[in-house]
Amino acid sequence: MFYTMYFDRAHISDEALLTFYKTLLYPRLVEEKMLLLLRQGKITKWFSGIGQEAIAVGATLALEADEWILPLHRNLGVFTARQMPLQRLFHQWQGSSLGYSKGRERSFHFGSRAHHICGMISHLGPQLSVADGIALAHKLNAEQKVSLVFTGEGGTSEGEFHEALNVASVWGLPVIFLIENNGYGLSTPVSEQYHCEQLVQRAAGYGMRGMRINGNNLLEVYHAVKEAKGYALQEQQPVLIEAMTFRMRGHEEASGTKYIPPALLEEWAKEDPVKHFESFLQYLHLLDDERINTIREAIRQEIDRDITTALAEPAMPVSIAEELNDIYAPAPPPVAASAPVTEKRFINAISDGLRQAMEQHPNLVLMGQDIAEYGGAFKITEGFTAQFGKERVRNTPLCESAIVGAGLGLSIMGYKSMIEMQFADFVTCGFNQIVNNLAKIYYRWGQHADVVIRLPAGAGVGAGPFHSQSNEAWFTHVPGLKVVYPSTPEDAKGLLLAAFADPNPVLYFEHKALYRSISGPVPDSYYTTEIGKARVVQEGDEICIITYGSGVHWALEYVQQHPELSVYILDLRTLLPLDYDAIRIAVAATGKVLVLHEDSLTGGLGGEIAAWIAQHCFQMLDAPVIRCAGLDTPVPFAAGLEKNFLAKTRLHRDVQQLVDY
Missing domain, CATH: 3.40.50.970 (Thiamin diphosphate (ThDP)-binding fold, Pyr/PP domains)
Known part of the structure; x- marks a missing residue:
């Protein structure tokens, strides 16, 4: 025409x-x-x-x-x-x-x-x-x-x-x-x-x-x-x-x-x-x-x-330090907790942290499917609409990618945002926005991506292949993202509040099986758990279990069942960036290392950790690094099949392999 x-x-x-x-x-x-x-x-x-x-x-x-x-x-x-x-x-x-x-x-x-x-x-x-x-x-x-x-x-x-x-x-x-x-x-x-x-x-x-x-x-x-x-x-x-x-x-x-x-x-x-x-x-x-x-x-x-x-x-010289420093925008220092402390379930600690984040950051907007009056699939945001209003607690259409992109747009305008994936499995629909837009924008032209994505993850609840995945490893490969995975109610609140304080995109994995099965002391005050720092759960000198999320509780349960073993347990808490100093100390303490996670074995984070230990801590090792992980299959629905999928069923076998080496 x-x-x-x-x-x-x-x-x-x-x-x-x-x-x-x-x-x-x-x-x-x-x-x-x-x-x-x-x-x-x-x-x-x-x-x-x-x-x-x-x-x-x-x-x-x-x-x-x-x-x-x-x-x-x-x-x-x-x-x-x-x-x-x-x-x-x-x-x-x-x-x-x-x-x-x-x-x-x-x-x-x-x-x-x-x-x-x-x-x-x-x-x-x-x-x-x-x-x-x-x-x-x-x-x-x-x-x-x-x-x-x-x-x-x-x-x-x-x-x-x-x-x-x-x-x-x-x-x-x-x-x-x-x-x-x-x-x-x-x-x-x-x-x-x-x-x-x-x-x-x-x-x-x-x-x-x-x-x-x-x-x-x-x-x-x-x-x-x-x-x-x-x-x-x-x-x-x-x-x-x-x-x-x-x-x-x-x-x-x-x-x-x-x-x-x-x-x-x-x-x-x-x-x-x-x-x-x-x-x-x-x-x-x-x-x-x-x-x-x-x-x-x-x-x-x-x-x-x-x-x-x-x-x-003239062209400027290439600086490795500058390249690495420009991956993340500077984050604020952690905020210490104060008394009193209240016993809370894992799910209530998340809700408490989310509520305090909304109070701490008036520019924070929550977005997700059914999170407003309904309170979300797991009722974590129940009552939030009445307290904070529908402008800040927003139901979204069924469109994960567009909502992640909208979160970035809010960040450009000086807002903070949280996107709740109803299940971590559904993050695939927003993958492009996360790995190509959120993760790279600060490195590309210095723009913050002040976005938190909450991902209810994990098996053990009989939800089958599309509601049970542990897909955190997909994102630990992407520079510019931060990935956290708490295992305790205290860290669930502290890491969530730290994620909102951080100007970088943070993927916050929360294990569904821990929601109502795990309780613990949680400070009532506002506090943040430093992103990038692992937690020593207990010290030991025979073998070391490096793990996170549900794996921490599997390790603790195993230790209780085997008091004859002296086991060092390291809870990573943050998967990107990893706390390599804490990993090195854990390896040095025992010389025998087992990396435990729920995700499938091939391509799981355990492979990266084992490779790093082999390269940087080889002289400290008394045995090969053992990986204990989920089967290389989708997560099945039937209870017996799901139990067989989980790494917990193979934990004793793999620990004994280390002990006997």
């Missing part, structure tokens, strides 16, 4: 129109320079937005400077319209440590709090949900602001598109979802991407307003986003905009455009947004050929100066 462009200037002044022109022209000329430098080998990759600049520029000009935008590969105009210095942008594209992500990301996979831009990840869909969280924060703050998030027509095929739009509609969030429909997802044409006539038709399915616009018409984009913003704020509802455009170059330069019919490229070349806007300003006698040449030459000289300066700056 091709357009005869009509430009509605409305009440835009002559001076503003000229500013719009320069803002539109600047990214085009920057791109032309980048394509030249790409051929010269001075940058290694480029995603071209030539022909699409009007969408990024028009949308950005329509918003206030402090309204968050979440752009994509081809939205250079967002960054330049927000006046990000070209020198530093060029360092980013070079992979220089002087760029916004210190060389850790390429092209536009970065953000800047100063410019209210949230960096994308390559998976495209997840940023849609982050925009929901930002808009939720605006709503909670009663601010007249929107968030605007870009996606491509290809991105609308991802599940996160559905989840994000559904959450925004159900919660009444002022989000503008902007689809750049440029005809192709890499080489896949729209005919193979979706079957509806127009993507904007999907808006009706979510009960939201939809708009379809000419994405190559700068003023049409500008007015549409202005209108969408006004509607979103007045109605407290999201808006879906489909902006029609075309990708004139390859998905990235190396992929080329051979799959595009030449006639189609020729037709869309006639829709060039820069040329059309120039013609409009010439019609208004605001530009002529001479002034166009003067403006273009001035911008080119400015670009050349910035690039020349950037190229002259």
Whole structure:
């Protein structure tokens, strides 16, 4: 579909129109320079937005400077319209440590709090949900602001598109979802991407307003986003905009455009947004050929100066210490407990900690399925809605990924959030957000992901393969996450409160079988148990059992049944980062080590611990490190099968193997 462009200037002044022109022209000329430098080998990759600049520029000009935008590969105009210095942008594209992500990301996979831009990840869909969280924060703050998030027509095929739009509609969030429909997802044409006539038709399915616009018409984009913003704020509802455009170059330069019919490229070349806007300003006698040449030459000289300066700056040396230090944001020191102490069940300690966290952090929002009036599947949040209100204790649709993304969006706005997975098994539906967005964002551009995810985990309750998994090891492999797994009521409360105090993403595993079977003394006061520190349960000098969660209670029960053995028991409590100093001390105390966990043997955390001990404590060992773990099968339902699955049934055999060595 091709357009005869009509430009509605409305009440835009002559001076503003000229500013719009320069803002539109600047990214085009920057791109032309980048394509030249790409051929010269001075940058290694480029995603071209030539022909699409009007969408990024028009949308950005329509918003206030402090309204968050979440752009994509081809939205250079967002960054330049927000006046990000070209020198530093060029360092980013070079992979220089002087760029916004210190060389850790390429092209536009970065953000800047100063410019209210949230960096994308390559998976495209997840940023849609982050925009929901930002808009939720605006709503909670009663601010007249929107968030605007870009996606491509290809991105609308991802599940996160559905989840994000559904959450925004159900919660009444002022989000503008902007689809750049440029005809192709890499080489896949729209005919193979979706079957509806127009993507904007999907808006009706979510009960939201939809708009379809000419994405190559700068003023049409500008007015549409202005209108969408006004509607979103007045109605407290999201808006879906489909902006029609075309990708004139390859998905990235190396992929080329051979799959595009030449006639189609020729037709869309006639829709060039820069040329059309120039013609409009010439019609208004605001530009002529001479002034166009003067403006273009001035911008080119400015670009050349910035690039020349950037190229002259020396590269910074690589620092392993800096790389490792930038994995986590600094966490506050632990807070000591004070009297009195009350005997509490494991589940009540969690509920108590959660309630105190809500009191300690007025910016904490709880989200999860059925957690409001119902109180959650295990009744941990029962009564919370009456005390803290539905704004802070939020039932969610069935969409784990979108809610994790919304938690990140809240964090960007200075909030804390907790997402309750009804069962740890369901975290698979939010896996991408956790391992690629939450875990990496601080390392990438220094943005906190102040999110706690609670995961009721573990077997022993007859719940079968989809409600019984111990899946903590999936996440201990991911730098940037913290993973805790308490075994006592005191630690259940203390580690939960520490997780909320920590500005990093924390996965908090709570074993369902311990909820009502384990009790212990718990301080009534607010306190935190330091994340990253193991606990010596008891000392011994014959063998050492390193464990966590339910394994701690299996070890204690075994020791009670075998008083003839002197057993050192170490409760890891934190699985990422591990307390290697405590592990070394435990190994040195006995020379014989058994690593015990409920998770399946292969790929379980015990393998990592055993490997570390073999590498760093080999001379202390008097026997091979033994791993005692769950079977390499799904968790079965029948009581006999489940008992056989659990490592507890093999604990005596494995201990005796160590004793006899």
